[in-house]
Amino acid sequence: MKFNFLSESDQAYYIHKASTLVEALPYIRQHSGKNIVIKYGGHAMGDEKISKSFSQDIGLLKEVGINPIVVHGGGPQIGAMLKMKNIKSKFIEGLRVTDKKTVKVVEDVLSNDINSKIVEGINTTGGKAVGLAGHLDNIIEAEKLEIAIKDSDSNIEKILDIGFVGKPIKINCDKINENISKGLIPVIAPLGYDKRNSTYNINADTAAGAIAGAMKANKLLLLTDVPGILDEKNKLISSLSAIDALKIINKEYIKGGMRPKINTCVNAINNGVKEASILDGRIPHSIILELFTEHGIGTQIYN
Numbered sequence: 001m002k003f004n005f006l007s008e009s010d011q012a013y014y015i016h017k018a019s020t021l022v023e024a025l026p027y028i029r030q031h032s033g034k035n036i037v038i039k040y041g042g043h044a045m046g047d048e049k050i051s052k053s054f055s056q057d058i059g060l061l062k063e064v065g066i067n068p069i070v071v072h073g074g075g076p077q078i079g080a081m082l083k084m085k086n087i088k089s090k091f092i093e094g095l096r097v098t099d100k101k102t103v104k105v106v107e108d109v110l111s112n113d114i115n116s117k118i119v120e121g122i123n124t125t126g127g128k129a130v131g132l133a134g135h136l137d138n139i140i141e142a143e144k145l146e147i148a149i150k151d152s153d154s155n156i157e158k159i160l161d162i163g164f165v166g167k168p169i170k171i172n173c174d175k176i177n178e179n180i181s182k183g184l185i186p187v188i189a190p191l192g193y194d195k196r197n198s199t200y201n202i203n204a205d206t207a208a209g210a211i212a213g214a215m216k217a218n219k220l221l222l223l224t225d226v227p228g229i230l231d232e233k234n235k236l237i238s239s240l241s242a243i244d245a246l247k248i249i250n251k252e253y254i255k256g257g258m259r260p261k262i263n264t265c266v267n268a269i270n271n272g273v274k275e276a277s278i279l280d281g282r283i284p285h286s287i288i289l290e291l292f293t294e295h296g297i298g299t300q301i302y303n
């Protein structure tokens with residue numbers, strides 16, 4: 001059977017397109033009515049074309065009955081603003097050391113600048129997004145994060161003070177659900193508050209993981225600027241269990257921002273999230289490729 005108005009190659013193209021849709025069906029069924037948390041990394045949001053394909057993917061998820069919840073980062077943009085203001089950036093264990101001046105810049109860039117751009121992007125491609133700030137909308141209650149570092153010579157642990165960096169202690173799911181039930185796509189800036197009204201900078205991966213756990217998400221997707229977790233030979237690890245992920249986390253070849261990512265995935269799974277993936281957000285339609293195709297594209301971490 002041929003459709004005689006098309007060339008052979010066009011026919012093959014459209015048949016392939018149709019089969020792609022059919023291939024997506026079981027995955028759509030699997031996630032329909034469920035929450036999927038997507039962390040949109042600062043590194044993955046540079047290019048206009050990619051931002052558009054991200055917005056389209058998010059809109060498509062909502063259209064097929066899945067509830068996407070976006071949590072965004074903004075590392076490079078925060079870095080650029082700090083540089084402009086002559087404030088030095090320093091990282092420990094992939095986390096930004098955040099003094100009072102820095103937290104003000106973080107708050108400004110995340111909740112005013114980046115958040116509204118993402119909301120606008122989703123809305124111009126036909127979705128309905130709502131911008132929420134983890135601190136102002138009382139979504140992320142946090143406390144100061146303490147990081148312990150072991151001195152390699154003496155083996156003595158010392159606690160490092162990295163300033164206004166928080167860890168989430170409670171997520172206000174009602175507030176998120178309230179927006180989902182209105183048909184909106186929540187876009188959340190990773191800032192936290194505490195009872196004394198301090199504002200905390202929270203690593204966006206950590207915030208996304210905590211939200212995924214609290215919202216019992218089917219899936220957590222961490223979009224970044226590398227294909228996934230790369231091994232010592234720079235080869236993509238396409239899947240591994242949460243137990244194996246913990247085994248590699250302190251290896252030499254896992255550095256910087258990848259450590260909090262792996263930790264986040266493991267914690268999310270321990271909190272009831274079914275699967276977590278780290279994937280390359282620079283690939284057009286990376287979300288659709290990861291969720292709706294058999295092999296996915298990044299590193300999948302499972303229970």
Ligand code: ADP
Nearest residue numbers: 041042043224226228229230253254255257258
């Ligand atoms: P994001 O803005 O997406 O959170 P980060 O810079 O915080 O990005 O984290 C991603 C970075 O982690 C990568 O760009 C890469 O340089 C670094 N990284 C360190 N170790 C690894 C590894 N083993 N595999 C992949 N990326 C790694």
Ligand code: MG
Nearest residue numbers: 073075205257
């Ligand atoms: Mg990061």
